[in-house]
Amino acid sequence: xxxxxxxxxxxxxxxxxxxxxxxxxxxxxxxxxxxxxxxxxxxxxxxxxxxxxxxxxxxxxxxxxxxxxxxxxxxxxxxxxxxxxxxxxxxxxxxxxxxxxxxxxxxxxxxxxxxxxxxxxxxxxxxxxxxxxxxxxxxxxxxxxxxxxxxxxxxxxxxxxxxxxxxxxxxxxxxxxxxxxxxxxxxxxxxxxxxxxxxx
Amino acid sequence: xxxxxxxxxxxxxxxxxxxxxxxxxxxxxxxxxxxxxxxxxxxxxxxxxxxxxxxxxxxxxxxxxxxxxxxxxxxxxxxxxxxxxxxxxxxxxxxxxxxxxxxxxxxxxxxxxxxxxxxxxxxxxxxxxxxxxxxxxxxxxxxxxxxxxxxxxxxxxxxxxxxxxxxxxxxxxxxxxxxxxxxxxxxxxxxxxxxxxxxxxxxxxxxxxxxxxxxxxxxxxxxxxxxxxxxxxxxxxxxxxxxxxxxxxxxxxxxxxxxxxxxxxxxxx
Numbered sequence: 088x089x090x091x092x093x094x095x096x097x098x099x100x101x102x103x104x105x106x107x108x109x110x111x112x113x114x115x116x117x118x119x120x121x122x123x124x125x126x127x128x129x130x131x132x133x134x135x136x137x138x139x140x141x142x143x144x145x146x147x148x149x150x151x152x153x154x155x156x157x158x159x160x161x162x163x164x165x166x167x168x169x170x171x172x173x174x175x176x177x178x179x180x181x182x183x184x185x186x187x188x189x190x191x192x193x194x195x196x197x198x199x200x201x202x203x204x205x206x207x208x209x210x211x212x213x214x215x216x217x218x219x220x221x222x223x224x225x226x227x228x229x230x231x232x233x234x235x236x237x238x239x240x241x242x243x244x245x246x247x248x249x250x251x252x253x254x255x256x257x258x259x260x261x262x263x264x265x266x267x268x269x270x271x272x273x274x275x276x277x278x279x280x281x282x283x284x285x286x287x
Numbered sequence: 288x289x290x291x292x293x294x295x296x297x298x299x300x301x302x303x304x305x306x307x308x309x310x311x312x313x314x315x316x317x318x319x320x321x322x323x324x325x326x327x328x329x330x331x332x333x334x335x336x337x338x339x340x341x342x343x344x345x346x347x348x349x350x351x352x353x354x355x356x357x358x359x360x361x362x363x364x365x366x367x368x369x370x371x372x373x374x375x376x377x378x379x380x381x382x383x384x385x386x387x388x389x390x391x392x393x394x395x396x397x398x399x400x401x402x403x404x405x406x407x408x409x410x411x412x413x414x415x416x417x418x419x420x421x422x423x424x425x426x427x428x429x430x431x432x433x434x435x436x437x438x439x440x441x442x443x444x445x446x447x448x449x450x451x452x453x454x455x456x457x458x459x460x461x462x463x464x465x466x467x468x469x470x471x472x473x474x475x476x477x478x479x480x481x482x483x484x485x486x487x488x489x490x491x492x493x494x495x496x497x498x499x500x501x502x503x504x505x506x507x508x509x510x511x512x513x514x515x516x517x518x519x520x521x522x523x524x525x526x527x528x529x530x531x532x533x534x535x536x537x538x539x540x541x542x543x544x545x546x547x548x549x550x551x552x553x554x555x556x
Contacts, residue, residue, distance in 0.1 A: 139342060140412075142335045142345060143334045144333045145330055145333075148329075148331035149328075149443075150326060169438075170439065171436055171438075171439060202439075205325070210330065214332055214512060216510075217511070221375065225440070233437075249372065276437060281427065281442065282440065283426070283443075284443050285366070286446045
Protein backbone atom coordinates (compact mmCIF):
# COMPACT_ATOMS: atom_id res chain seq x y z
CA UNK A 88 0.00 0.00 0.00
CA UNK A 89 2.85 2.27 0.85
CA UNK A 90 4.35 1.60 -2.64
CA UNK A 91 1.38 3.33 -4.32
CA UNK A 92 1.63 6.38 -2.11
CA UNK A 93 3.61 9.02 -3.94
CA UNK A 94 4.28 11.32 -1.06
CA UNK A 95 5.03 10.05 2.45
CA UNK A 96 6.74 11.21 5.56
CA UNK A 97 9.91 9.78 7.08
CA UNK A 98 11.00 11.17 10.38
CA UNK A 99 8.76 14.21 9.99
CA UNK A 100 10.21 15.10 6.52
CA UNK A 101 8.18 15.11 3.30
CA UNK A 102 9.58 12.53 0.83
CA UNK A 103 8.66 12.01 -2.86
CA UNK A 104 8.90 8.34 -3.62
CA UNK A 105 10.91 6.93 -6.60
CA UNK A 106 7.86 5.13 -8.05
CA UNK A 107 6.33 8.54 -8.71
CA UNK A 108 9.46 10.38 -9.79
CA UNK A 109 10.62 7.88 -12.40
CA UNK A 110 7.50 7.93 -14.65
CA UNK A 111 7.41 11.72 -14.41
CA UNK A 112 11.04 11.93 -15.52
CA UNK A 113 10.49 9.47 -18.40
CA UNK A 114 7.37 11.31 -19.60
CA UNK A 115 9.07 14.68 -19.33
CA UNK A 116 12.11 13.47 -21.22
CA UNK A 117 10.04 11.97 -24.04
CA UNK A 118 7.93 15.11 -24.35
CA UNK A 119 11.03 17.27 -24.52
CA UNK A 120 12.69 15.19 -27.23
CA UNK A 121 9.54 14.78 -29.35
CA UNK A 122 8.61 18.42 -28.91
CA UNK A 123 11.94 19.69 -30.19
CA UNK A 124 11.96 17.27 -33.07
CA UNK A 125 8.47 18.35 -34.13
CA UNK A 126 9.41 21.99 -33.73
CA UNK A 127 12.42 21.56 -36.01
CA UNK A 128 10.32 19.90 -38.66
CA UNK A 129 7.37 22.22 -38.71
CA UNK A 130 8.77 25.67 -38.23
CA UNK A 131 11.66 25.43 -40.67
CA UNK A 132 14.62 25.29 -38.28
CA UNK A 133 17.54 27.15 -39.84
CA UNK A 134 19.84 24.12 -39.78
CA UNK A 135 17.59 22.17 -42.18
CA UNK A 136 16.74 23.25 -45.76
CA UNK A 137 13.10 24.02 -46.60
CA UNK A 138 11.46 21.15 -48.44
CA UNK A 139 9.13 23.29 -50.51
CA UNK A 140 10.25 25.56 -53.33
CA UNK A 141 9.20 29.19 -53.58
CA UNK A 142 6.80 29.61 -56.48
CA UNK A 143 5.38 32.47 -58.46
CA UNK A 144 2.37 31.54 -60.60
CA UNK A 145 1.17 33.94 -63.28
CA UNK A 146 -1.20 34.28 -66.19
CA UNK A 147 -3.75 32.05 -67.80
CA UNK A 148 -3.50 30.69 -71.32
CA UNK A 149 -6.52 30.05 -73.53
CA UNK A 150 -6.96 28.58 -76.98
CA UNK A 151 -9.77 28.63 -79.52
CA UNK A 152 -10.01 27.45 -83.12
CA UNK A 153 -11.59 30.21 -85.15
CA UNK A 154 -12.80 30.72 -88.73
CA UNK A 155 -10.67 32.79 -91.06
CA UNK A 156 -12.24 34.83 -93.88
CA UNK A 157 -10.17 32.90 -96.43
CA UNK A 158 -10.27 29.54 -94.65
CA UNK A 159 -12.51 26.50 -94.73
CA UNK A 160 -15.50 26.58 -92.43
CA UNK A 161 -15.03 25.10 -88.99
CA UNK A 162 -17.90 22.86 -88.04
CA UNK A 163 -19.40 23.45 -84.60
CA UNK A 164 -18.28 21.32 -81.70
CA UNK A 165 -16.88 23.68 -79.12
CA UNK A 166 -13.89 25.92 -79.62
CA UNK A 167 -11.49 23.39 -78.13
CA UNK A 168 -12.85 20.74 -80.48
CA UNK A 169 -13.64 21.73 -84.02
CA UNK A 170 -13.78 20.07 -87.40
CA UNK A 171 -12.34 21.50 -90.59
CA UNK A 172 -14.77 20.89 -93.44
CA UNK A 173 -12.78 19.90 -96.52
CA UNK A 174 -15.47 18.19 -98.57
CA UNK A 175 -14.61 15.05 -100.53
CA UNK A 176 -10.86 14.62 -100.82
CA UNK A 177 -10.14 12.33 -103.77
CA UNK A 178 -8.01 12.49 -106.86
CA UNK A 179 -9.78 14.20 -109.72
CA UNK A 180 -12.38 15.74 -107.45
CA UNK A 181 -13.16 19.40 -107.81
CA UNK A 182 -13.50 21.38 -104.63
CA UNK A 183 -17.03 22.50 -104.00
CA UNK A 184 -16.13 23.68 -100.53
CA UNK A 185 -15.49 27.41 -100.16
CA UNK A 186 -11.87 28.40 -99.45
CA UNK A 187 -10.53 24.90 -100.02
CA UNK A 188 -8.00 24.82 -102.86
CA UNK A 189 -7.22 21.64 -104.77
CA UNK A 190 -4.05 21.39 -106.85
CA UNK A 191 -3.85 18.33 -109.09
CA UNK A 192 -0.40 17.01 -109.97
CA UNK A 193 0.68 14.00 -112.03
CA UNK A 194 0.72 11.48 -109.22
CA UNK A 195 -1.12 13.25 -106.43
CA UNK A 196 -3.42 16.07 -105.48
CA UNK A 197 -2.88 18.63 -102.79
CA UNK A 198 -5.77 20.04 -100.78
CA UNK A 199 -5.02 23.29 -98.98
CA UNK A 200 -6.91 25.58 -96.65
CA UNK A 201 -6.37 27.73 -93.57
CA UNK A 202 -7.86 28.11 -90.13
CA UNK A 203 -7.24 30.39 -87.17
CA UNK A 204 -5.73 29.59 -83.80
CA UNK A 205 -6.52 32.23 -81.24
CA UNK A 206 -4.28 32.30 -78.18
CA UNK A 207 -4.73 34.64 -75.24
CA UNK A 208 -3.36 35.38 -71.83
CA UNK A 209 -6.67 35.70 -70.02
CA UNK A 210 -5.19 35.94 -66.53
CA UNK A 211 -3.45 38.62 -64.56
CA UNK A 212 0.22 39.28 -65.24
CA UNK A 213 2.39 36.75 -66.92
CA UNK A 214 5.96 36.60 -68.15
CA UNK A 215 5.08 35.15 -71.51
CA UNK A 216 3.97 36.77 -74.74
CA UNK A 217 4.22 33.76 -77.00
CA UNK A 218 3.47 30.06 -76.93
CA UNK A 219 4.80 26.97 -78.66
CA UNK A 220 2.17 25.18 -80.74
CA UNK A 221 2.66 21.48 -81.43
CA UNK A 222 0.46 19.21 -83.50
CA UNK A 223 0.09 15.52 -84.25
CA UNK A 224 -2.33 13.08 -85.84
CA UNK A 225 -4.78 11.19 -83.63
CA UNK A 226 -4.54 8.04 -85.78
CA UNK A 227 -1.91 6.78 -88.22
CA UNK A 228 -2.64 7.51 -91.88
CA UNK A 229 -0.38 5.78 -94.36
CA UNK A 230 -2.48 6.79 -97.36
CA UNK A 231 -2.26 10.56 -96.99
CA UNK A 232 0.36 13.09 -95.99
CA UNK A 233 -0.95 15.80 -93.68
CA UNK A 234 1.03 19.00 -93.14
CA UNK A 235 0.39 21.87 -90.76
CA UNK A 236 2.46 24.98 -91.50
CA UNK A 237 4.52 22.79 -93.83
CA UNK A 238 5.41 20.33 -91.06
CA UNK A 239 4.58 16.70 -91.83
CA UNK A 240 2.26 15.24 -89.23
CA UNK A 241 2.71 11.91 -87.50
CA UNK A 242 1.66 10.40 -84.22
CA UNK A 243 4.45 12.22 -82.32
CA UNK A 244 3.76 15.92 -81.70
CA UNK A 245 5.80 18.29 -83.89
CA UNK A 246 6.36 21.99 -83.32
CA UNK A 247 4.35 23.86 -85.97
CA UNK A 248 4.65 27.37 -84.49
CA UNK A 249 7.54 27.92 -82.07
CA UNK A 250 6.51 31.45 -81.12
CA UNK A 251 2.79 32.00 -81.72
CA UNK A 252 1.86 35.42 -80.36
CA UNK A 253 -0.72 35.65 -77.59
CA UNK A 254 -3.53 38.12 -78.06
CA UNK A 255 -3.60 37.50 -81.78
CA UNK A 256 -5.05 35.00 -84.19
CA UNK A 257 -2.41 32.91 -85.93
CA UNK A 258 -3.30 31.66 -89.38
CA UNK A 259 -2.43 27.99 -89.77
CA UNK A 260 -1.91 26.51 -93.21
CA UNK A 261 -3.41 23.03 -93.51
CA UNK A 262 -2.46 20.70 -96.36
CA UNK A 263 -3.35 17.13 -97.31
CA UNK A 264 -1.52 15.27 -100.03
CA UNK A 265 -3.64 12.55 -101.59
CA UNK A 266 -2.03 10.00 -103.96
CA UNK A 267 -3.59 9.04 -107.28
CA UNK A 268 -4.11 5.52 -105.99
CA UNK A 269 -6.67 6.65 -103.44
CA UNK A 270 -10.17 5.95 -104.74
CA UNK A 271 -13.07 8.22 -104.03
CA UNK A 272 -14.51 5.59 -101.71
CA UNK A 273 -11.34 5.55 -99.58
CA UNK A 274 -10.88 9.26 -99.76
CA UNK A 275 -12.96 10.12 -96.71
CA UNK A 276 -10.52 11.28 -94.11
CA UNK A 277 -11.50 10.24 -90.61
CA UNK A 278 -8.75 11.64 -88.52
CA UNK A 279 -8.10 14.42 -86.08
CA UNK A 280 -5.28 16.84 -85.44
CA UNK A 281 -4.26 17.13 -81.81
CA UNK A 282 -2.92 20.59 -80.98
CA UNK A 283 -0.85 21.33 -77.90
CA UNK A 284 -0.20 24.86 -76.65
CA UNK A 285 2.65 25.50 -74.19
CA UNK A 286 3.40 29.05 -72.95
CA UNK A 287 6.95 30.23 -73.63
CA UNK B 288 -34.52 67.62 -31.66
CA UNK B 289 -35.14 64.01 -32.71
CA UNK B 290 -36.92 65.18 -35.84
CA UNK B 291 -33.99 67.40 -36.81
CA UNK B 292 -31.55 64.53 -36.37
CA UNK B 293 -33.76 62.27 -38.49
CA UNK B 294 -33.90 64.88 -41.26
CA UNK B 295 -30.13 65.35 -41.15
CA UNK B 296 -29.57 61.61 -41.52
CA UNK B 297 -32.03 61.48 -44.43
CA UNK B 298 -30.22 64.38 -46.14
CA UNK B 299 -26.84 62.65 -45.75
CA UNK B 300 -28.26 59.40 -47.17
CA UNK B 301 -29.87 61.24 -50.07
CA UNK B 302 -26.65 63.10 -50.86
CA UNK B 303 -24.75 59.83 -50.74
CA UNK B 304 -27.23 58.18 -53.08
CA UNK B 305 -27.03 61.12 -55.52
CA UNK B 306 -23.27 61.03 -55.52
CA UNK B 307 -23.25 57.29 -56.10
CA UNK B 308 -25.72 57.44 -58.97
CA UNK B 309 -23.90 60.41 -60.52
CA UNK B 310 -20.63 58.52 -60.32
CA UNK B 311 -22.27 55.50 -61.89
CA UNK B 312 -23.53 57.65 -64.76
CA UNK B 313 -20.15 59.29 -65.29
CA UNK B 314 -18.17 56.06 -65.17
CA UNK B 315 -17.72 54.57 -68.63
CA UNK B 316 -19.39 51.23 -69.17
CA UNK B 317 -16.86 48.39 -69.32
CA UNK B 318 -16.03 47.51 -72.88
CA UNK B 319 -17.76 44.32 -73.96
CA UNK B 320 -14.98 42.44 -75.71
CA UNK B 321 -16.16 39.65 -77.96
CA UNK B 322 -14.26 36.58 -76.84
CA UNK B 323 -14.88 33.31 -78.69
CA UNK B 324 -15.64 30.26 -76.54
CA UNK B 325 -12.39 28.64 -75.55
CA UNK B 326 -10.63 26.46 -73.04
CA UNK B 327 -8.18 28.07 -70.65
CA UNK B 328 -5.60 26.90 -68.15
CA UNK B 329 -4.44 28.75 -65.05
CA UNK B 330 -1.72 29.41 -64.09
CA UNK B 331 0.05 29.52 -67.44
CA UNK B 332 3.55 29.82 -66.00
CA UNK B 333 5.00 28.85 -62.62
CA UNK B 334 8.50 30.06 -61.76
CA UNK B 335 9.97 28.05 -58.89
CA UNK B 336 13.09 28.81 -56.88
CA UNK B 337 14.90 26.46 -54.57
CA UNK B 338 17.54 23.79 -54.64
CA UNK B 339 18.07 20.20 -55.66
CA UNK B 340 16.01 17.69 -53.69
CA UNK B 341 13.20 20.14 -53.02
CA UNK B 342 9.60 19.75 -54.14
CA UNK B 343 6.62 21.81 -55.17
CA UNK B 344 2.90 21.22 -55.33
CA UNK B 345 0.70 23.44 -57.47
CA UNK B 346 -2.97 23.44 -58.37
CA UNK B 347 -3.76 23.75 -62.08
CA UNK B 348 -7.26 24.71 -63.16
CA UNK B 349 -8.72 23.98 -66.58
CA UNK B 350 -11.78 26.04 -67.57
CA UNK B 351 -14.07 24.91 -70.34
CA UNK B 352 -16.09 27.82 -71.74
CA UNK B 353 -17.48 25.73 -74.58
CA UNK B 354 -20.81 23.94 -74.80
CA UNK B 355 -19.30 20.45 -74.79
CA UNK B 356 -17.82 18.26 -72.05
CA UNK B 357 -14.11 17.66 -72.54
CA UNK B 358 -11.79 14.92 -71.33
CA UNK B 359 -8.09 15.38 -70.63
CA UNK B 360 -5.25 13.11 -69.60
CA UNK B 361 -2.50 14.60 -67.43
CA UNK B 362 1.06 14.30 -68.76
CA UNK B 363 4.41 15.88 -67.92
CA UNK B 364 7.27 16.64 -70.31
CA UNK B 365 10.81 17.84 -69.69
CA UNK B 366 11.38 20.99 -71.74
CA UNK B 367 14.97 21.46 -72.89
CA UNK B 368 16.85 23.30 -75.63
CA UNK B 369 18.50 21.11 -78.22
CA UNK B 370 20.29 22.50 -81.29
CA UNK B 371 18.90 25.93 -80.37
CA UNK B 372 15.29 24.77 -80.34
CA UNK B 373 12.93 23.87 -77.52
CA UNK B 374 12.21 20.16 -77.32
CA UNK B 375 9.50 18.44 -75.28
CA UNK B 376 10.77 15.13 -73.99
CA UNK B 377 8.34 12.57 -72.51
CA UNK B 378 8.81 11.93 -68.78
CA UNK B 379 11.64 9.57 -67.92
CA UNK B 380 13.43 9.65 -71.29
CA UNK B 381 16.11 12.09 -70.12
CA UNK B 382 18.58 11.20 -67.38
CA UNK B 383 17.56 12.85 -64.10
CA UNK B 384 14.18 13.74 -65.59
CA UNK B 385 12.09 16.12 -63.50
CA UNK B 386 8.92 15.24 -65.44
CA UNK B 387 9.36 11.62 -64.30
CA UNK B 388 8.78 12.76 -60.70
CA UNK B 389 5.42 14.37 -61.57
CA UNK B 390 2.52 13.07 -59.53
CA UNK B 391 -0.93 14.30 -60.53
CA UNK B 392 -3.85 14.14 -58.09
CA UNK B 393 -5.87 12.61 -60.92
CA UNK B 394 -4.75 11.14 -64.20
CA UNK B 395 -7.96 11.69 -66.17
CA UNK B 396 -9.98 14.89 -65.93
CA UNK B 397 -13.54 15.54 -67.13
CA UNK B 398 -14.48 19.17 -67.50
CA UNK B 399 -18.18 19.80 -68.04
CA UNK B 400 -19.42 22.52 -70.38
CA UNK B 401 -19.10 26.03 -68.91
CA UNK B 402 -17.30 24.58 -65.91
CA UNK B 403 -13.79 24.06 -64.55
CA UNK B 404 -11.75 21.31 -62.91
CA UNK B 405 -8.54 21.43 -60.86
CA UNK B 406 -5.64 19.01 -60.63
CA UNK B 407 -2.69 19.15 -58.21
CA UNK B 408 0.75 18.43 -59.61
CA UNK B 409 3.63 17.50 -57.32
CA UNK B 410 7.21 17.65 -58.64
CA UNK B 411 10.43 16.71 -56.86
CA UNK B 412 13.74 18.00 -58.17
CA UNK B 413 16.32 15.19 -58.33
CA UNK B 414 19.61 15.65 -56.43
CA UNK B 415 21.28 16.20 -59.79
CA UNK B 416 19.66 17.38 -63.02
CA UNK B 417 20.21 19.82 -65.87
CA UNK B 418 16.47 20.06 -66.60
CA UNK B 419 15.06 23.48 -65.70
CA UNK B 420 11.59 23.38 -67.25
CA UNK B 421 8.64 21.03 -67.27
CA UNK B 422 5.33 21.35 -69.05
CA UNK B 423 2.35 19.91 -67.19
CA UNK B 424 -0.18 19.14 -69.88
CA UNK B 425 -3.93 18.65 -70.00
CA UNK B 426 -3.93 16.51 -73.16
CA UNK B 427 -7.30 16.58 -74.88
CA UNK B 428 -8.50 13.09 -75.74
CA UNK B 429 -11.85 13.80 -77.39
CA UNK B 430 -11.54 13.03 -81.05
CA UNK B 431 -14.43 14.13 -83.18
CA UNK B 432 -15.83 11.43 -85.44
CA UNK B 433 -16.27 13.27 -88.70
CA UNK B 434 -16.94 12.56 -92.33
CA UNK B 435 -15.15 14.66 -94.96
CA UNK B 436 -13.83 16.79 -92.14
CA UNK B 437 -10.71 16.82 -90.07
CA UNK B 438 -11.31 17.00 -86.34
CA UNK B 439 -9.21 19.31 -84.20
CA UNK B 440 -8.66 18.88 -80.49
CA UNK B 441 -6.81 21.30 -78.23
CA UNK B 442 -4.50 20.59 -75.30
CA UNK B 443 -3.00 23.17 -72.93
CA UNK B 444 0.04 23.06 -70.71
CA UNK B 445 1.44 25.02 -67.79
CA UNK B 446 5.13 25.83 -68.07
CA UNK B 447 7.01 25.25 -64.79
CA UNK B 448 10.58 26.58 -64.60
CA UNK B 449 13.16 25.99 -61.87
CA UNK B 450 15.98 28.25 -60.70
CA UNK B 451 18.22 25.98 -58.66
CA UNK B 452 21.63 27.70 -58.60
CA UNK B 453 22.94 31.28 -58.85
CA UNK B 454 24.65 30.37 -62.13
CA UNK B 455 23.07 32.89 -64.56
CA UNK B 456 24.78 34.51 -67.54
CA UNK B 457 23.66 36.10 -70.80
CA UNK B 458 25.77 36.59 -73.90
CA UNK B 459 24.70 39.50 -76.15
CA UNK B 460 25.50 39.68 -79.85
CA UNK B 461 25.97 42.75 -82.03
CA UNK B 462 23.18 45.32 -81.94
CA UNK B 463 21.55 45.89 -85.32
CA UNK B 464 19.82 49.18 -86.05
CA UNK B 465 17.37 49.21 -88.97
CA UNK B 466 16.97 52.88 -89.89
CA UNK B 467 13.46 54.26 -90.27
CA UNK B 468 11.76 54.29 -93.65
CA UNK B 469 8.61 56.00 -94.87
CA UNK B 470 6.56 53.01 -93.80
CA UNK B 471 8.40 51.69 -90.76
CA UNK B 472 9.88 52.89 -87.49
CA UNK B 473 13.52 52.51 -86.58
CA UNK B 474 14.13 49.04 -85.17
CA UNK B 475 16.77 48.04 -82.66
CA UNK B 476 17.52 44.33 -82.36
CA UNK B 477 20.07 41.96 -80.93
CA UNK B 478 20.37 38.26 -80.25
CA UNK B 479 20.99 37.17 -76.67
CA UNK B 480 22.04 33.70 -75.60
CA UNK B 481 21.59 32.10 -72.19
CA UNK B 482 25.01 30.57 -71.61
CA UNK B 483 24.49 29.40 -68.02
CA UNK B 484 22.39 26.74 -66.32
CA UNK B 485 19.31 28.66 -65.10
CA UNK B 486 16.28 30.12 -66.91
CA UNK B 487 16.04 33.91 -67.06
CA UNK B 488 13.45 36.48 -68.16
CA UNK B 489 15.50 39.60 -69.00
CA UNK B 490 13.79 42.96 -69.07
CA UNK B 491 15.49 45.31 -71.50
CA UNK B 492 15.53 48.91 -72.55
CA UNK B 493 17.23 50.66 -75.48
CA UNK B 494 18.31 54.25 -74.85
CA UNK B 495 19.30 56.48 -77.78
CA UNK B 496 21.85 59.22 -77.05
CA UNK B 497 22.92 62.03 -79.37
CA UNK B 498 26.54 62.97 -80.11
CA UNK B 499 26.58 65.16 -76.95
CA UNK B 500 25.51 62.19 -74.81
CA UNK B 501 22.00 63.57 -74.23
CA UNK B 502 19.13 61.09 -74.05
CA UNK B 503 16.86 61.59 -77.06
CA UNK B 504 14.54 58.63 -76.64
CA UNK B 505 14.09 55.10 -75.41
CA UNK B 506 12.26 51.90 -76.29
CA UNK B 507 11.45 48.80 -74.25
CA UNK B 508 12.23 45.28 -75.45
CA UNK B 509 9.34 42.84 -74.94
CA UNK B 510 10.53 40.40 -72.30
CA UNK B 511 11.12 36.80 -73.30
CA UNK B 512 12.11 33.76 -71.30
CA UNK B 513 15.47 32.21 -72.12
CA UNK B 514 15.93 28.60 -71.07
CA UNK B 515 19.52 27.36 -70.59
CA UNK B 516 21.19 27.11 -73.99
CA UNK B 517 18.49 29.15 -75.71
CA UNK B 518 19.21 32.11 -77.98
CA UNK B 519 16.52 34.61 -78.93
CA UNK B 520 16.26 37.88 -80.77
CA UNK B 521 15.13 40.87 -78.71
CA UNK B 522 13.75 43.64 -80.91
CA UNK B 523 12.17 47.00 -80.15
CA UNK B 524 10.60 49.63 -82.39
CA UNK B 525 11.79 53.19 -81.81
CA UNK B 526 8.84 55.44 -82.70
CA UNK B 527 10.51 58.86 -82.33
CA UNK B 528 11.86 60.72 -85.35
CA UNK B 529 15.57 61.57 -85.11
CA UNK B 530 17.30 64.53 -86.74
CA UNK B 531 20.27 63.79 -89.00
CA UNK B 532 23.40 63.15 -86.94
CA UNK B 533 25.46 60.59 -85.07
CA UNK B 534 23.84 58.59 -82.31
CA UNK B 535 24.67 55.89 -79.81
CA UNK B 536 22.19 53.21 -78.78
CA UNK B 537 22.70 51.71 -75.34
CA UNK B 538 20.88 48.44 -74.62
CA UNK B 539 20.49 47.42 -71.01
CA UNK B 540 18.95 44.17 -69.71
CA UNK B 541 18.11 43.40 -66.08
CA UNK B 542 17.97 39.77 -64.96
CA UNK B 543 18.32 37.98 -61.63
CA UNK B 544 19.83 41.07 -59.99
CA UNK B 545 22.40 41.50 -62.76
CA UNK B 546 22.66 44.05 -65.55
CA UNK B 547 23.86 43.41 -69.07
CA UNK B 548 24.76 46.43 -71.20
CA UNK B 549 25.92 46.70 -74.76
CA UNK B 550 26.02 49.57 -77.25
CA UNK B 551 26.65 50.61 -80.83
CA UNK B 552 26.69 53.79 -82.89
CA UNK B 553 24.67 54.73 -85.96
CA UNK B 554 24.12 57.74 -88.22
CA UNK B 555 20.91 59.30 -89.49
CA UNK B 556 21.56 61.02 -92.81
